[in-house]
Amino acid sequence: MTSLSFSELGLRPELLTALESINYQLMTPIQAESLPGILSGKDLIAQGKTGSGKTAAFALGILQNIQPKNFRVQALVLCPTRELAEQVATEIRRLASAIENIKVLLLCGGVPFKPQAASLEYGAHIVVGTPGRIEDHLRRETLHLKHVQMLVLDEADRMLEMGFEESLNAIVEQTPSNRQTLLFSATFPEAIQSISSHILHSPQQVKVESVH
Numbered sequence: 512m513t514s515l516s517f518s519e520l521g522l523r524p525e526l527l528t529a530l531e532s533i534n535y536q537l538m539t540p541i542q543a544e545s546l547p548g549i550l551s552g553k554d555l556i557a558q559g560k561t562g563s564g565k566t567a568a569f570a571l572g573i574l575q576n577i578q579p580k581n582f583r584v585q586a587l588v589l590c591p592t593r594e595l596a597e598q599v600a601t602e603i604r605r606l607a608s609a610i611e612n613i614k615v616l617l618l619c620g621g622v623p624f625k626p627q628a629a630s631l632e633y634g635a636h637i638v639v640g641t642p643g644r645i646e647d648h649l650r651r652e653t654l655h656l657k658h659v660q661m662l663v664l665d666e667a668d669r670m671l672e673m674g675f676e677e678s679l680n681a682i683v684e685q686t687p688s689n690r691q692t693l694l695f696s697a698t699f700p701e702a703i704q705s706i707s708s709h710i711l712h713s714p715q716q717v718k719v720e721s722v723h
Protein backbone atom coordinates (compact mmCIF):
# COMPACT_ATOMS: atom_id res chain seq x y z
CA MET A 512 0.00 0.00 0.00
CA THR A 513 1.16 3.49 -0.80
CA SER A 514 2.35 5.49 2.19
CA LEU A 515 0.09 8.35 3.14
CA SER A 516 2.79 10.30 4.94
CA PHE A 517 3.99 13.59 3.44
CA SER A 518 7.38 13.05 5.07
CA GLU A 519 8.59 10.41 2.61
CA LEU A 520 8.16 12.50 -0.52
CA GLY A 521 11.45 14.37 -0.25
CA LEU A 522 9.69 17.72 0.12
CA ARG A 523 11.76 20.73 1.14
CA PRO A 524 11.67 21.17 4.93
CA GLU A 525 9.76 24.47 4.71
CA LEU A 526 6.87 22.63 3.11
CA LEU A 527 6.77 20.02 5.87
CA THR A 528 6.75 22.87 8.38
CA ALA A 529 3.79 24.49 6.61
CA LEU A 530 1.89 21.19 6.37
CA GLU A 531 2.35 20.71 10.07
CA SER A 532 1.21 24.24 10.87
CA ILE A 533 -2.06 23.81 8.93
CA ASN A 534 -2.49 20.33 10.35
CA TYR A 535 -2.41 18.26 7.17
CA GLN A 536 -1.26 14.99 8.73
CA LEU A 537 -1.82 12.48 5.94
CA MET A 538 -2.14 12.75 2.20
CA THR A 539 -5.59 12.38 0.67
CA PRO A 540 -5.87 9.57 -1.93
CA ILE A 541 -5.39 11.90 -4.90
CA GLN A 542 -2.34 13.49 -3.25
CA ALA A 543 -0.82 10.08 -2.53
CA GLU A 544 -1.36 8.93 -6.11
CA SER A 545 -0.25 12.07 -7.88
CA LEU A 546 2.53 13.63 -5.78
CA PRO A 547 5.32 11.11 -6.50
CA GLY A 548 4.85 11.61 -10.25
CA ILE A 549 4.42 15.38 -9.96
CA LEU A 550 7.61 15.66 -7.90
CA SER A 551 9.52 13.55 -10.41
CA GLY A 552 8.60 16.06 -13.11
CA LYS A 553 5.95 14.10 -14.98
CA ASP A 554 2.92 15.60 -16.69
CA LEU A 555 -0.34 14.58 -15.07
CA ILE A 556 -4.04 14.29 -15.80
CA ALA A 557 -5.96 13.93 -12.57
CA GLN A 558 -9.63 13.32 -12.09
CA GLY A 559 -11.04 13.67 -8.63
CA LYS A 560 -14.18 14.89 -6.96
CA THR A 561 -14.55 18.29 -5.35
CA GLY A 562 -12.99 18.24 -1.91
CA SER A 563 -10.40 15.58 -2.70
CA GLY A 564 -7.41 17.86 -2.06
CA LYS A 565 -6.28 18.62 -5.59
CA THR A 566 -5.07 22.13 -4.75
CA ALA A 567 -2.42 21.00 -2.28
CA ALA A 568 -1.28 18.31 -4.73
CA PHE A 569 -0.32 20.85 -7.37
CA ALA A 570 0.64 23.58 -4.88
CA LEU A 571 3.28 21.32 -3.31
CA GLY A 572 4.52 20.38 -6.77
CA ILE A 573 4.90 24.06 -7.65
CA LEU A 574 6.48 25.11 -4.37
CA GLN A 575 9.00 22.28 -4.27
CA ASN A 576 10.81 23.82 -7.24
CA ILE A 577 10.24 27.55 -6.80
CA GLN A 578 13.42 29.59 -6.54
CA PRO A 579 12.69 32.57 -4.27
CA LYS A 580 15.71 34.52 -5.54
CA ASN A 581 14.50 34.36 -9.11
CA PHE A 582 11.78 37.02 -9.29
CA ARG A 583 10.19 35.69 -12.45
CA VAL A 584 6.93 33.89 -13.05
CA GLN A 585 7.95 30.26 -12.59
CA ALA A 586 4.47 28.77 -12.24
CA LEU A 587 1.08 29.62 -13.71
CA VAL A 588 -2.24 28.25 -12.46
CA LEU A 589 -5.37 28.79 -14.58
CA CYS A 590 -8.81 28.54 -12.97
CA PRO A 591 -12.31 29.02 -14.39
CA THR A 592 -13.53 31.73 -11.99
CA ARG A 593 -12.26 34.47 -9.75
CA GLU A 594 -13.62 32.71 -6.68
CA LEU A 595 -11.73 29.51 -7.43
CA ALA A 596 -8.56 31.42 -8.28
CA GLU A 597 -8.77 33.19 -4.92
CA GLN A 598 -9.14 29.89 -3.09
CA VAL A 599 -6.17 28.45 -4.93
CA ALA A 600 -4.01 31.49 -4.23
CA THR A 601 -4.93 31.28 -0.55
CA GLU A 602 -3.96 27.60 -0.36
CA ILE A 603 -0.66 28.18 -2.18
CA ARG A 604 0.15 31.08 0.19
CA ARG A 605 -0.58 28.91 3.23
CA LEU A 606 1.73 26.20 1.96
CA ALA A 607 4.38 28.77 1.01
CA SER A 608 4.28 30.47 4.38
CA ALA A 609 7.53 28.94 5.65
CA ILE A 610 9.49 29.71 2.49
CA GLU A 611 10.87 33.19 2.64
CA ASN A 612 9.67 35.78 0.18
CA ILE A 613 7.38 33.91 -2.20
CA LYS A 614 5.01 36.18 -4.08
CA VAL A 615 1.74 34.74 -5.36
CA LEU A 616 -0.14 37.14 -7.61
CA LEU A 617 -3.84 36.86 -8.42
CA LEU A 618 -4.83 38.00 -11.93
CA CYS A 619 -8.58 37.89 -12.56
CA GLY A 620 -11.05 40.06 -14.42
CA GLY A 621 -13.64 42.33 -12.83
CA VAL A 622 -11.00 44.55 -11.23
CA PRO A 623 -8.88 47.31 -12.79
CA PHE A 624 -6.06 46.20 -15.04
CA LYS A 625 -3.49 48.86 -14.18
CA PRO A 626 -2.77 47.92 -10.55
CA GLN A 627 -2.25 44.34 -11.68
CA ALA A 628 0.20 45.51 -14.33
CA ALA A 629 2.00 47.55 -11.67
CA SER A 630 2.27 44.50 -9.38
CA LEU A 631 3.68 42.49 -12.24
CA GLU A 632 6.43 45.06 -12.68
CA TYR A 633 7.70 44.21 -9.22
CA GLY A 634 7.77 40.55 -10.20
CA ALA A 635 6.04 37.43 -8.90
CA HIS A 636 6.99 33.80 -8.53
CA ILE A 637 3.55 32.29 -9.02
CA VAL A 638 0.57 33.67 -10.95
CA VAL A 639 -2.95 32.36 -10.38
CA GLY A 640 -5.73 33.65 -12.58
CA THR A 641 -8.54 33.29 -15.05
CA PRO A 642 -7.78 32.75 -18.76
CA GLY A 643 -9.40 35.96 -20.03
CA ARG A 644 -7.40 38.33 -17.84
CA ILE A 645 -4.18 36.37 -18.24
CA GLU A 646 -4.60 36.61 -22.00
CA ASP A 647 -5.15 40.40 -21.71
CA HIS A 648 -1.87 40.71 -19.83
CA LEU A 649 -0.06 38.68 -22.47
CA ARG A 650 -1.50 40.81 -25.27
CA ARG A 651 -0.47 44.01 -23.56
CA GLU A 652 2.90 42.48 -22.68
CA THR A 653 2.57 43.14 -18.98
CA LEU A 654 3.04 39.42 -18.28
CA HIS A 655 5.77 37.17 -19.65
CA LEU A 656 5.70 33.41 -19.42
CA LYS A 657 9.14 32.53 -20.81
CA HIS A 658 10.33 31.28 -17.42
CA VAL A 659 7.31 29.17 -16.55
CA GLN A 660 8.37 25.69 -15.48
CA MET A 661 5.00 24.50 -14.23
CA LEU A 662 1.60 25.09 -15.81
CA VAL A 663 -1.57 23.96 -14.02
CA LEU A 664 -5.03 23.82 -15.55
CA ASP A 665 -7.42 23.53 -12.62
CA GLU A 666 -11.04 22.54 -13.25
CA ALA A 667 -10.21 22.20 -16.93
CA ASP A 668 -13.66 20.86 -17.83
CA ARG A 669 -15.29 24.02 -16.47
CA MET A 670 -12.84 26.26 -18.32
CA LEU A 671 -13.77 24.56 -21.59
CA GLU A 672 -17.49 24.77 -20.78
CA MET A 673 -17.07 28.49 -20.26
CA GLY A 674 -15.58 28.88 -23.73
CA PHE A 675 -11.95 29.40 -22.72
CA GLU A 676 -10.41 26.92 -25.14
CA GLU A 677 -8.92 29.54 -27.46
CA SER A 678 -7.57 31.55 -24.53
CA LEU A 679 -6.01 28.43 -23.07
CA ASN A 680 -4.28 27.62 -26.32
CA ALA A 681 -3.01 31.19 -26.69
CA ILE A 682 -1.63 31.12 -23.14
CA VAL A 683 -0.04 27.70 -23.41
CA GLU A 684 1.70 28.78 -26.60
CA GLN A 685 3.62 31.44 -24.69
CA THR A 686 5.05 29.02 -22.14
CA PRO A 687 8.22 27.02 -22.80
CA SER A 688 7.56 23.67 -24.44
CA ASN A 689 9.72 21.87 -21.85
CA ARG A 690 7.48 22.98 -18.97
CA GLN A 691 5.71 20.47 -16.72
CA THR A 692 1.92 20.51 -17.17
CA LEU A 693 -0.75 19.29 -14.76
CA LEU A 694 -4.43 19.10 -15.69
CA PHE A 695 -7.20 18.65 -13.15
CA SER A 696 -10.78 17.96 -14.08
CA ALA A 697 -13.88 16.55 -12.45
CA THR A 698 -15.09 14.97 -15.70
CA PHE A 699 -13.42 13.68 -18.85
CA PRO A 700 -15.42 14.66 -21.92
CA GLU A 701 -13.99 14.38 -25.45
CA ALA A 702 -12.91 18.04 -25.39
CA ILE A 703 -10.63 17.43 -22.40
CA GLN A 704 -9.04 14.44 -24.05
CA SER A 705 -8.39 16.47 -27.15
CA ILE A 706 -6.85 19.46 -25.38
CA SER A 707 -4.80 17.10 -23.19
CA SER A 708 -3.32 15.36 -26.17
CA HIS A 709 -1.66 18.51 -27.45
CA ILE A 710 -0.88 20.27 -24.15
CA LEU A 711 0.50 17.33 -22.13
CA HIS A 712 3.39 15.02 -22.88
CA SER A 713 2.98 11.34 -21.94
CA PRO A 714 0.96 12.23 -18.85
CA GLN A 715 0.45 9.97 -15.89
CA GLN A 716 -3.29 9.49 -15.40
CA VAL A 717 -4.78 9.42 -11.94
CA LYS A 718 -8.41 8.89 -11.10
CA VAL A 719 -9.69 8.90 -7.56
CA GLU A 720 -13.33 8.41 -6.65
CA SER A 721 -13.25 8.76 -2.90
CA VAL A 722 -12.56 12.00 -1.07
CA HIS A 723 -10.83 10.59 2.00
Ligand code: ADP
Pocket residue numbers: 534535536537538539542559560561562563564565566567
Ligand atom coordinates in the same frame (compact mmCIF):
# COMPACT_ATOMS: atom_id res chain seq x y z
P1 ADP B 1 -10.48 20.01 -4.55
O1 ADP B 1 -9.71 21.06 -5.30
O2 ADP B 1 -10.05 18.62 -4.91
O3 ADP B 1 -11.96 20.21 -4.66
P2 ADP B 1 -9.37 21.25 -2.21
O4 ADP B 1 -7.96 21.30 -2.67
O5 ADP B 1 -10.13 22.51 -2.25
O6 ADP B 1 -10.17 20.14 -3.02
O7 ADP B 1 -9.38 20.64 -0.73
C1 ADP B 1 -10.57 20.39 -0.04
C2 ADP B 1 -10.36 20.60 1.46
O8 ADP B 1 -9.49 19.60 1.98
C3 ADP B 1 -9.74 21.93 1.81
O9 ADP B 1 -10.42 22.47 2.89
C4 ADP B 1 -8.31 21.59 2.19
O10 ADP B 1 -7.81 22.50 3.15
C5 ADP B 1 -8.45 20.19 2.77
N1 ADP B 1 -7.25 19.34 2.59
C6 ADP B 1 -6.54 19.14 1.45
N2 ADP B 1 -5.55 18.26 1.65
C7 ADP B 1 -5.62 17.88 2.95
C8 ADP B 1 -4.86 16.97 3.77
N3 ADP B 1 -3.85 16.28 3.28
N4 ADP B 1 -5.22 16.86 5.07
C9 ADP B 1 -6.25 17.54 5.55
N5 ADP B 1 -7.03 18.40 4.84
C10 ADP B 1 -6.71 18.57 3.56
Ligand code: MG
Pocket residue numbers: 565566665
Ligand atom coordinates in the same frame (compact mmCIF):
# COMPACT_ATOMS: atom_id res chain seq x y z
MG1 MG C 1 -10.16 22.45 -6.71
